[in-house]
Amino acid sequence: xxxxxxQTSRQIVMGWHFWIATILFLGxxxxxxxEKIHKTIVAICGAAVMIVTGILAQDEAFHSLExxxxxxxxxxxxxxxxxxxxxxxxxxxxxxxIRSAKAAKGEPFKIMVIFSLVTAFxxxxxxxxxxxxxxxPVTLLICQALELDVVPYLITEALASNxxxxxxxxxxxPNIMIASKAQxxxxxxxxxxTPVIIVVLAAYIISIKFIFGKRLAVREELKARVMAMHExxxxxxxxxxxxxxxxxxxxxxxxxxxxxxxxxxxTIALTGAGLLLLVSGIKDPHRVLADVEWAxxxxxxxxxxxxxxxxxxxxIEWMSLEVLKITKGNLFGTSMVVMWFSAFASAxxxxxxxxxxxxxxxxxxxxxxxxxxxxxxxxxxxxLMPIWWSLALGAxxxxxxxxxxxxxxxxxxxxxxxxxxxxxxxxFMLYGMPLMIESVLICTVYVWIRYYILNI
Amino acid sequence: xxxxxxxxPVKKCLTPDNTIKDAVNILQADRNGEEKRGSDVLPVLxxxxxxxxxxxxxxILKAVxxxxxxxxxxxxxxxxxxxxxxxxxxxxxxxTIGAFMTKDVATVxxxxxxMECIDLMIKKNVHQLPVLEEGGKITGMIYGKDIFYNIxxxxxxxxxxxxx
Numbered sequence: 125x126x127x128x129x130x131q132t133s134r135q136i137v138m139g140w141h142f143w144i145a146t147i148l149f150l151g152x153x154x155x156x157x158x159e160k161i162h163k164t165i166v167a168i169c170g171a172a173v174m175i176v177t178g179i180l181a182q183d184e185a186f187h188s189l190e191x192x193x194x195x196x197x198x199x200x201x202x203x204x205x206x207x208x209x210x211x212x213x214x215x216x217x218x219x220x221x222i223r224s225a226k227a228a229k230g231e232p233f234k235i236m237v238i239f240s241l242v243t244a245f246x247x248x249x250x251x252x253x254x255x256x257x258x259x260x261p262v263t264l265l266i267c268q269a270l271e272l273d274v275v276p277y278l279i280t281e282a283l284a285s286n287x288x289x290x291x292x293x294x295x296x297x298p299n300i301m302i303a304s305k306a307q308x309x310x311x312x313x314x315x316x317x318t319p320v321i322i323v324v325l326a327a328y329i330i331s332i333k334f335i336f337g338k339r340l341a342v343r344e345e346l347k348a349r350v351m352a353m354h355e356x357x358x359x360x361x362x363x364x365x366x367x368x369x370x371x372x373x374x375x376x377x378x379x380x381x382x383x384x385x386x387x388x389x390x391t392i393a394l395t396g397a398g399l400l401l402l403v404s405g406i407k408d409p410h411r412v413l414a415d416v417e418w419a420x421x422x423x424x425x426x427x428x429x430x431x432x433x434x435x436x437x438x439x440i441e442w443m444s445l446e447v448l449k450i451t452k453g454n455l456f457g458t459s460m461v462v463m464w465f466s467a468f469a470s471a472x473x474x475x476x477x478x479x480x481x482x483x484x485x486x487x488x489x490x491x492x493x494x495x496x497x498x499x500x501x502x503x504x505x506x507x508l509m510p511i512w513w514s515l516a517l518g519a520x521x522x523x524x525x526x527x528x529x530x531x532x533x534x535x536x537x538x539x540x541x542x543x544x545x546x547x548x549x550x551x552f553m554l555y556g557m558p559l560m561i562e563s564v565l566i567c568t569v570y571v572w573i574r575y576y577i578l579n580i
Numbered sequence: 581x582x583x584x585x586x587x588x589p590v591k592k593c594l595t596p597d598n599t600i601k602d603a604v605n606i607l608q609a610d611r612n613g614e615e616k617r618g619s620d621v622l623p624v625l626x627x628x629x630x631x632x633x634x635x636x637x638x639x640i641l642k643a644v645x646x647x648x649x650x651x652x653x654x655x656x657x658x659x660x661x662x663x664x665x666x667x668x669x670x671x672x673x674x675x676t677i678g679a680f681m682t683k684d685v686a687t688v689x690x691x692x693x694x695m696e697c698i699d700l701m702i703k704k705n706v707h708q709l710p711v712l713e714e715g716g717k718i719t720g721m722i723y724g725k726d727i728f729y730n731i732x733x734x735x736x737x738x739x740x741x742x743x744x
Contacts, residue, residue, distance in 0.1 A: 218656060222659060257651070260648070260651075261648035261649070261651045261656060262656065264646065264648040265646075265648060265649070265656055265659060265660075268646065268664070269661060269664075349661045352661065353659045354658075354659075357658040357659070358656075358658065358659075360655070539647075539648070542647050543646075543647075543648075
């Protein structure tokens with residue numbers, strides 16, 4: 125049944141507010157893509173103009189749930205960054221990485237697999253960039269000890285971090301944003317995304333076996349260098365480590381039960397951050413707080429306000445109507461288009477502004493399709509759910525397509541260059557694009573079978 | 581006393597395209613000053629002859645030190661192995677110095693006072709300063725150690741003078 129779309133939509137007034145907001149939105153996108161001006165500065169300036177011109181009232185920008193800053197996303201990100209900033213100096217991540225290399229007994233392909241799995245697992249709970257920044261230095265050290273080419277290891281780690289990050293609500297910013305707007309809880313992501321990510325990861329490991337497996341060889345005597353490393357020496361502060369692990373476990377448990385507890389993920393994360401700050405014995409929280417990536421946080425804040433402006437003037441609603449005209453209310457088709465379009469869009473542009481735009485667009489589309497519904501009934505309409513999952517899978521996994529698709533990729537390209545083995549855009553794409561397409565294909569089959577054939 | 585009275589004239593300079601090996605050769609062969617000791621640093625000049633950096637022994641250590649060791653918050657240096665420095669030293673010889681030199685260089689003028697030199701050394705945490713003549717061309721290098729010798733002389737003379 126296709127509802128009569130034309131009747132349900134309000135009249136979009138294309139006045140000067142509409143055009144100013146549209147130009148601001150497109151201009152901000154273009155500037156972010158061009159990288160001429162830092163994206164955070166673009167977002168802050170765009171947000172300021174949106175309010176100064178009266179398109180969005182300050183009250184709406186700061187306090188409106190529909191149009192304003194999504195504080196759920198902001199506080200979740202800040203709190204997780206605080207937790208990780210306290211944990212970093214304990215040395216636990218170096219410990220895990222060196223332990224992994226030793227578990228692989230210095231075998232080069234085994235190391236690649238274990239490092240990929242560890243990176244994917246950590247990325248499911250931590251920010252991808254942080255995970256790569258913690259694991260990659262150890263990877264480089266191990267590669268140098270074994271006299272291995274660093275490029276395959278860095279690429280496989282970046283790709284694994286983007287795959288792992290897709291698995292949970294807190295793994296990747298697009299998921300955090302989708303969860304907040306669509307009011308989906310942590311366990312919903314575990315039920316719907318984690319199973320397919322496990323399959324994607326398994327396929328990924330098999331693929332890298334074919335791509336790199338035969339090329340990697342290590343002289344026997346070099347393995348002794350890795351086996352001689354005492355991973356326990358990495359632990360600098362065992363007391364703080366114990367405290368952090370306990371608080372992290374409590375926080376993750378909190379995420380698991382946040383739906384039942386009727387608490388938002390941001391509240392859980394903030395509680396965890398507060399608790400760890402309290403028990404860590406840190407006298408002055410200045411350093412821990414200063415190390416929060418404020419540029420990223422303000423990018424989100426500015427972006428939310430810009431998107432709020434174009435939602436208010438009706439641009440997003442207009443776009444959703446155009447999408448509905450193309451898909452003619454076919455929701456399976458819509459979810460496939462959303463997944464593949466998101467994947468290729470995220471391969472070339474930042475997936476954060478992309479998802480920030482797609483969220484209200486999908487909500488508007490749902491409003492057109494089911495005009496009588498609102499709140500959770502609308503957002504969690506059984507026919508809408510696969511579209512949210514397709515957006516999450518496409519936007520997160522799409523980042524693997526190119527060297528600029530995800531921040532983790534940008535980081536490893538930079539590291540590789542410093543090591544004297546630069547990875548060109550083309551070279552990254554040669555590995556990343558086919559593996560990205562493989563993962564999205566798996567997700568396509570998954571979404572189709574699970575939501576359109578089995579309906580579970 | 582002024583900077584020019586204590587400085588050691590500069591004979592050899594580098595350009596950013598020189599390799600670490602070039603620099604090491606000069607540092608080894610170059611003997612400066614009255615005691616003919618080796619220089620610890622070499623000025624790096626651009627094509628116009630203006631100073632754009634300094635290459636110190638510390639910068640040469642940086643050329644051998646892998647960047648990832650300074651990235652991790654904890655001490656990955658615990659996990660290095662015997663022979664690592666040797667193999668990296670071999671590779672570092674052909675790197676150009678532009679990437680390793682200290683670029684933010686504090687300088688003094690020939691007629692600046694020794695106190696100004698000490699002030700800069702303390703604030704910038706360096707052990708030597710290039711001395712420039714009026715046109716901006718480098719003429720010498722003033723070392724903290726030479727100022728220290730000077731201070732020593734003053735202190736000891738004073739003490740011996742006070743004791744009858």
